Amino acid sequence: MKTIGIVGGIAWPSSLVYYKAINEYFKDHTQSNGLHTPxxxxxxxxxxxxxxxxxxxxxxxxxxxxxxEAAKLKAAGADFxxxxxxxxxxxxxxxxxxxxxxxxxxVDATADKVVQRGYKTVGLLGSRYTMTGTYFxxxxxxxxxxxxxxxxxxHENNVHNALYQExxxxxxxxxxxxxxxxxxxxxxxxxAEVIVLGCTEFGILVKQExxxxxxxxxxxxxxxxxxxxxxxxx
Numbered sequence: 001m002k003t004i005g006i007v008g009g010i011a012w013p014s015s016l017v018y019y020k021a022i023n024e025y026f027k028d029h030t031q032s033n034g035l036h037t038p039x040x041x042x043x044x045x046x047x048x049x050x051x052x053x054x055x056x057x058x059x060x061x062x063x064x065x066x067x068x069e070a071a072k073l074k075a076a077g078a079d080f081x082x083x084x085x086x087x088x089x090x091x092x093x094x095x096x097x098x099x100x101x102x103x104x105x106x107v108d109a110t111a112d113k114v115v116q117r118g119y120k121t122v123g124l125l126g127s128r129y130t131m132t133g134t135y136f137x138x139x140x141x142x143x144x145x146x147x148x149x150x151x152x153x154x155h156e157n158n159v160h161n162a163l164y165q166e167x168x169x170x171x172x173x174x175x176x177x178x179x180x181x182x183x184x185x186x187x188x189x190x191x192a193e194v195i196v197l198g199c200t201e202f203g204i205l206v207k208q209e210x211x212x213x214x215x216x217x218x219x220x221x222x223x224x225x226x227x228x229x230x231x232x233x234x
Contacts, residue, residue, distance in 0.1 A: 001038065001230045001231050002079035002080065002229065002230040002231075003039040003040065003078050003079050003230070004022065004038060004041070004078065004079075004080070004081075004082070004226050004227075005042075005043070005070070005073030005074070005078025005079075005080065005081035005082070005101065006019075006040065006041070006042045006073075006081065006082055006084055006226075007043055007044075007045060007069040007070060007073070007084060009044035009045040009046070009084075010045055010047055010066075010084060010085035010087075011085075011167075011168035011169075011201065012044070012170075013167065013170045013201050013204060014085060014200030014201050014204075014219060015042065015044065015084050017200060017201075017203065017204060017219045017220075018084045018200070018219060018222070018223050019040075019042070021220050021223035022038060022040060022223045022226060023037055023038065025223060025224050025227050026227050029227055029228075029231070030231070038227060038230055039230065041073055041076045041077065041078050043069040043070075043072045043073050043076075044069075045066065045069055047168065049065060050066075050088060054088070054090070059090050059094065060091070062090070062091040062094075063091035063094030063095045063098065064098070066083060066088060066091065066095050067094070067095050070095065070099040070101050071099070071100070074099075074100055074101045079101070079102075079230075080101055080103070080229060081099070081101050081102075081103055081104070082103065082106070083095070083103070083106065084200055084222075085199075085200050086106055086126055086127070086130050086198050086218055087126070087127045087129045087130050089106055089135045089136070090129055090130075090133050092135055104222070104226055104229060105139075106218050106221075106222045107135065107136050107139045107140065108143075108225075109218070109221045109224070109225035109226075110196060110198075110216060110218045110222070111139070111140055111143070111146070112221070112225070113216050113221045114146060114194060114196070115144060115146075117194070117214070119146075119193045119214075120193065121146070121147040121148075121149065121191050121192055121193045122140060122148050122149065122194055122195075123149045123184065123187030123188065123190070123194065123195045123213075124136065124137065124140075124149065124150050124151075124187075124196050125150075125151055125159050125180070125183060125184065125187075125196070125197055125198055125199070125202060126150075126159070126197075126198030126202075127159075127160055127163050127164075127199055130198050130199065131150040131151060131156060131159075131198075136198055137150065147191075149187050149190050149192050150187075151183045151186070152186075155182065155183035155186055158179040158182075158183060159180065162176045162179065162180070162205075163199055163201060163202075167199075167202070167204070167205060168201060172205045176205065177205050177206060180205060180206050181206075181210045181211075184206075185211075185212070188212055188213055192213060193213060194216055195211050195213060195215045195216070196215075196216050196218065197215060197216070197219075198218055199218075200219045200222075202217070203217035
């Protein structure tokens with residue numbers, strides 16, 4: 001099988017989710033005895049450097065840092081790589097252009113799930129960069145012809161602030177979960193048929209029972225797509 005490369009540490013709690021999800025899906029998908037594991041290499045960034053650059057709007061620097069991690073993965077033997085974070089895909093064009101390894105895009109992996117299940121209107125929760133930028137919303141609209149709703153007003157602030165002040169630091173509080181539940185309900189009232197958790201830490205906090213419509217967690221969609229690609233043509 002192909003070797004999966006992961007750029008992690010953006011932030012580190014989501015890297016745990018990816019590692020667990022990839023191994024669990026591999027076991028179920030291959031119906032192995034639980035002892036076989038996928039080929040996987042992880043390179044971890046210093047998230048403080050990433051956040052400093054993105055807070056300044058310096059996405060080329062974000063791209064430079066992450067392309068450097070992709071180069072480490074190639075040197076270690078990875079056949080393709082993924083970024084274990086939604087927000088940094090804002091720099092996807094720079095990263096793809098400056099990486100010798102193919103990149104498995106998180107939005108494509110997520111959109112495949114949405115389309116397969118027949119949804120047309122997506123409610124998206126993510127960082128402010130994700131909800132107001134183009135890499136996610138624009139890709140869903142232009143490439144997949146989906147209608148996208150994002151959190152607005154107090155819900156946007158609650159979701160964005162929780163990510164950097166709590167979730168990225170491995171803090172998951174009941175009161176914050178309640179704020180996310182309210183944000184999802186607002187999206188549903190506005191017409192969302194499915195909620196996309198567009199941040200790789202959100203699924204640690206939010207569960208299906210918090211929403212009256214189905215939830216698609218980008219972390220799991222991405223992890224499953226990575227295993228499928230690693231096993232393709234084997």
